[in-house]
Amino acid sequence: MTTTPSAARTAGAAMPDGSPRTHYLNATYGLKSWLLTRDHKRIALLYLVSISVFFALGGLMAVLIRMELATPEGDLFQPDIYNRLFTMHGVLMIFFFLIPGIPAVLGNFLIPLMIGARDLAFPRINLLSWYLYSIGGLFTLWALLHGGVDTGWTFYTPLSTNYVNTSVITVGVGIFIAGFSSILTGLNFVVTIHRMRAPGLTWFRLPLFVWGAYATSLIQILGTPVIAIAILLVAAERTLHIGIFDPKLGGDPILFQHLFWFYSHPAVYIMILPSMGVVSELVATFSRKPIFGYKFVAFASIGIAVLGFFVWGHHMFVSGQSIYAGVIFSVLSMLVAVPSAIKVFNWTATLYKGSISWDTPMLYALGFIGLFTIGGLTGVMLATLGIDAHVHDTYFIIAHFHYIMVGGAIMGYLGGLHFWWPKITGRMYPLFWSKLSAIVIFIGFNVTFFPQFILGYLGMPRRYHSYPPEFQVLNVMSSAGATVLGLGYLMPLVYFIWSIRYGPKAPSNPWGATGLEWQTTSPPPVENFLTQPIVTAPPYTYPAPKRAPEVTRGV
Amino acid sequence: MASEGHGHDLPGLAHHFDSYAQQRDSATLGMWTFLVTEILFFGGLFAAYGVYRSLYPEVFRASSHTLSIQLGTFNTVVLIASSLTMALAVRGGQTGKGKLAAALLVLTLILGSVFLVVKGFEYHEKFVEHHVPGASFHFEGPDAPHAQLFFSLYFLMTGLHALHMIIGIVLVGYVAIRAASGAYTPENYNFLEGTGLYWHFVDLIWIFLFPLLYLIGRH
Numbered sequence: 010m011t012t013t014p015s016a017a018r019t020a021g022a023a024m025p026d027g028s029p030r031t032h033y034l035n036a037t038y039g040l041k042s043w044l045l046t047r048d049h050k051r052i053a054l055l056y057l058v059s060i061s062v063f064f065a066l067g068g069l070m071a072v073l074i075r076m077e078l079a080t081p082e083g084d085l086f087q088p089d090i091y092n093r094l095f096t097m098h099g100v101l102m103i104f105f106f107l108i109p110g111i112p113a114v115l116g117n118f119l120i121p122l123m124i125g126a127r128d129l130a131f132p133r134i135n136l137l138s139w140y141l142y143s144i145g146g147l148f149t150l151w152a153l154l155h156g157g158v159d160t161g162w163t164f165y166t167p168l169s170t171n172y173v174n175t176s177v178i179t180v181g182v183g184i185f186i187a188g189f190s191s192i193l194t195g196l197n198f199v200v201t202i203h204r205m206r207a208p209g210l211t212w213f214r215l216p217l218f219v220w221g222a223y224a225t226s227l228i229q230i231l232g233t234p235v236i237a238i239a240i241l242l243v244a245a246e247r248t249l250h251i252g253i254f255d256p257k258l259g260g261d262p263i264l265f266q267h268l269f270w271f272y273s274h275p276a277v278y279i280m281i282l283p284s285m286g287v288v289s290e291l292v293a294t295f296s297r298k299p300i301f302g303y304k305f306v307a308f309a310s311i312g313i314a315v316l317g318f319f320v321w322g323h324h325m326f327v328s329g330q331s332i333y334a335g336v337i338f339s340v341l342s343m344l345v346a347v348p349s350a351i352k353v354f355n356w357t358a359t360l361y362k363g364s365i366s367w368d369t370p371m372l373y374a375l376g377f378i379g380l381f382t383i384g385g386l387t388g389v390m391l392a393t394l395g396i397d398a399h400v401h402d403t404y405f406i407i408a409h410f411h412y413i414m415v416g417g418a419i420m421g422y423l424g425g426l427h428f429w430w431p432k433i434t435g436r437m438y439p440l441f442w443s444k445l446s447a448i449v450i451f452i453g454f455n456v457t458f459f460p461q462f463i464l465g466y467l468g469m470p471r472r473y474h475s476y477p478p479e480f481q482v483l484n485v486m487s488s489a490g491a492t493v494l495g496l497g498y499l500m501p502l503v504y505f506i507w508s509i510r511y512g513p514k515a516p517s518n519p520w521g522a523t524g525l526e527w528q529t530t531s532p533p534p535v536e537n538f539l540t541q542p543i544v545t546a547p548p549y550t551y552p553a554p555k556r557a558p559e560v561t562r563g564v
Numbered sequence: 565m566a567s568e569g570h571g572h573d574l575p576g577l578a579h580h581f582d583s584y585a586q587q588r589d590s591a592t593l594g595m596w597t598f599l600v601t602e603i604l605f606f607g608g609l610f611a612a613y614g615v616y617r618s619l620y621p622e623v624f625r626a627s628s629h630t631l632s633i634q635l636g637t638f639n640t641v642v643l644i645a646s647s648l649t650m651a652l653a654v655r656g657g658q659t660g661k662g663k664l665a666a667a668l669l670v671l672t673l674i675l676g677s678v679f680l681v682v683k684g685f686e687y688h689e690k691f692v693e694h695h696v697p698g699a700s701f702h703f704e705g706p707d708a709p710h711a712q713l714f715f716s717l718y719f720l721m722t723g724l725h726a727l728h729m730i731i732g733i734v735l736v737g738y739v740a741i742r743a744a745s746g747a748y749t750p751e752n753y754n755f756l757e758g759t760g761l762y763w764h765f766v767d768l769i770w771i772f773l774f775p776l777l778y779l780i781g782r783h
């Protein structure tokens with residue numbers, strides 16, 4: 010702790026809800042006040058808008074993919090158009106939605122509030138991150154308008170270097186630039202968490218969301234530079250034919266896979282760790298119990314981040330790596346499942362005998378736990394060499410990672426948005442519709458992706474636009490489920506926007522949660538707290554404050 | 565020290581920090597973290613170098629011998645000297661001697677430029693000898709086809725290093741101007757210190773590149 014408590018600050022930070030007052034949303038007006046803001050809360054909202062655009066675009070591609078797959082014949086798109094569709098779907102969803110997603114939106118908004126600071130350590134760099142992300146996004150959109158890329162989001166060589174003639178370099182540049190945004194965000198979070206904590210806020214008093222964000226930042230800092238250099242090498246290979254990945258010149262295409270997965274496996278934890286952090290907050294708040302085994306959950310985040318760097322070879326079991334490497338990577342991959350399982354057990358133990366309330370965020374959190382468990386267990390199956398040789402590159406893989414990234418990460422993200430929306434906007438959203446959305450998304454998700462496990466096990470390969478007729482029934486189920494899922498995602502979009510104008514005013518602490526962010530007003534003032542909070546207790550001292558009547562009464 | 569809610573109005577202390585010490589600690593930690601990412605950035609190339617050198621040791625040695633050890637050594641000395649002037653400049657900024665710091669920074673900048681000019685001559689030589697990967701590449705010796713890999717790595721690694729040097733020179737120029745106008749005080753010379761760390765880091769990368777590229781098998 011290097012925070013020097015300054016003289017004039019007193020303990021306690023709550024402020025009575027007076028009606029007309031300035032907060033971060035109405036302190037200044039105009040486009041310029043947003044585009045040049047250095048307030049972490051406003052930057053979070055800039056991210057929220059931009060990642061939503063990319064989510065919608067990626068979702069559109071998904072709709073087109075599922076339309077094509079509703080029939081066995083490849084009748085809607087030419088094969089090379091189909092290749093571009095699934096590639097751009099993956100690129101947009103992974104690099105421009107999920108990776109920046111929760112860290113940049115919820116992390117930006119919450120970390121300073123949760124640790125009792127006035128802002129992140131480097132507000133200007135924070136704004137720079139958003140601009141880098143946007144510039145990277147514009148490159149990618151520009152490439153999209155010029156036909157996109159058709160290599161798969163994995164950009165495997167020699168396909169990406171010697172064969173295709175789509176916009177590999179433009180998209181590569183886009184991802185490269187967005188990568189620096191990710192690095193700077195991670196750096197900002199790490200420094201902030203180390204140096205800006207409020208007096209009394211020791212490491213083991215940090216909310217688990219902050220631990221999750223910290224672990225995520227470590228991966229962003231250590232992993233992202235490696236994919237940056239890998240992309241640079243692909244671009245150099247394409248333009249200058251330098252031979253690093255070209256067997257004709259003595260290079261090795263497998264080296265690219267190593268560099269790519271050295272980042273991209275840990276990157277899957279960039280997508281899931283923040284959601285795990287959200288779920289820890291939600292489970293404690295809505296069971297009104299301290300989280301079971303706080304330290305285990307905290308260290309499990311760090312454990313996942315560290316172990317995640319040693320398992321990348323499980324993506325290359327059938328790429329011709331040595332059998333010994335395969336065995337080692339197999340064992341190490343199963344080890345990562347241990348900290349993941351610790352978290353699931355601890356959430357379950359927290360629920361046990363808790364006084365559970367079925368609010369919208371909690372529904373999303375429970376959905377997360379179920380879907381993540383399925384995704385994680387199938388991951389362990391895939392880490393088994395014999396099974397992977399059978400299902401590698403089939404729909405089983407697709408189902409596995411969608412259960413984690415869509416079922417898990419996005420459920421957690423939406424749960425978090427619903428939980429902190431009253432804090433972010435100062436408004437409540439309709440309770441009935443939001444609970445319905447959680448249920449619709451859960452059902453739609455399972456109908457979409459469960460059949461894909463079966464399809465993959467039966468041998469349907471990924472990345473083809475046509476398939477044998479006997480697979481049609483399951484594919485139609487999947488496409489139908491996708492329609493439900495799409496509708497489910499539209500619902501929050503509608504009622505969130507509605508709530509900004511028409512939603513009832515939210516009190517400071519609608520859920521009766523502990524945590525510093527709930528001790529300031531909704532929405533928070535520009536400087537977050539009117540007086541410097543001082544922390545004297547561990548997190549999750551439930552059962553604590555009373556829930557606000559607005560929540561129980563409903564809207 | 566602090567006015568209600570809005571921190572303070574101390575010169576050179578950003579509104580969201582409580583003290584100069586907190587601000588400096590944050591800046592330093594941020595810079596070190598950034599340098600860790602740089603290590604991993606270069607790490608990808610070092611990994612590629614390791615793989616191919618172990619696959620083709622003979623031709624890597626032969627290719628390495630075409631580089632000018634004199635120019636390489638000269639440049640190494642130049643960079644080490646520039647690290648010294650940089651360290652002294654940071655000390656100057658820290659003790660409030662702005663003019664001295666500025667002069668030392670200009671010296672650093674000149675040394676850095678000398679390095680780049682010499683590097684330019686070396687690149688030119690490679691062009692003349694057809695050692696630049698591509699259509700006109702030509703190399704005589706054992707296992708010649710794989711020589712191109714060595715030179716690809718040579719240009720990528722030294723090129724990326726040179727790019728970092730150029731960024732560094734721009735930064736040094738900027739802090740030199742700021743130092744001359746007395747912007748750095750004992751309380752806040754964080755940007756100067758950060759630039760110094762960056763400069764030392766870029767030097768350090770060269771200290772690894774030099775033996776790996778120039779000195780293979782010369783012991």
Ligand code: HEM
Pocket residue numbers: 163277278280281323324342343345346349384385386387388389391392393397400401402406409410413414418
């Ligand atoms: C519980 C620990 C996990 C284990 C043991 C595991 C295991 C695996 C294995 C072995 C594969 C490779 C299958 C193949 O290509 O043949 C794989 C693929 C994948 N996993 Fe996981 N996984 C785990 C968690 C996750 C998480 C948390 C995410 C994302 C948030 C994720 C996302 C992915 C993705 C995106 C792929 C496929 C990449 C591609 O080929 O396009 N996995 N997983």
Ligand SMILES: [Cu+2]
Pocket residue numbers: 273274277320321323324
């Ligand atoms: Cu993986």
